[in-house]
Amino acid sequence: MQIISTQDFATDINRYFDLARQQQQILVENGNYMFQIVYKPIIEKDVVFEPDADFYNSISMETVRERLHKVVDKLYAK
Secondary structure, eight states: OEEEEHHHHHHTHHHHHHHHHTTOOEEEEETTEEEEEOOOOSOSSOOOOOOOHHHHHOOOHHHHHHHHHHHHHHHHHO
C-alpha cells in the first residue's frame, strides 16, 4: 500500500495508474480525505454477437433491391 500526496499524484500520474493496474493499493491523501485509486477494466472481454432468429429470417440486400425496383416502377407507371 502506498499513501501519496495529491502533488505527488499530479506529478507522476501515469506511474500510479500503472501501479494500480498491477493490483497495488494506491491511496491519495488530500487534507482530511483519502482517495483510493482502483483499476477496473471497462470491457473485461470481447463481446461476440451470435446470429439469432431475426438474422435467419431476414432477407438479402439483393432481394430488397429487387422489391424496391418493383415498387418504384409501379409508382412511376401511375
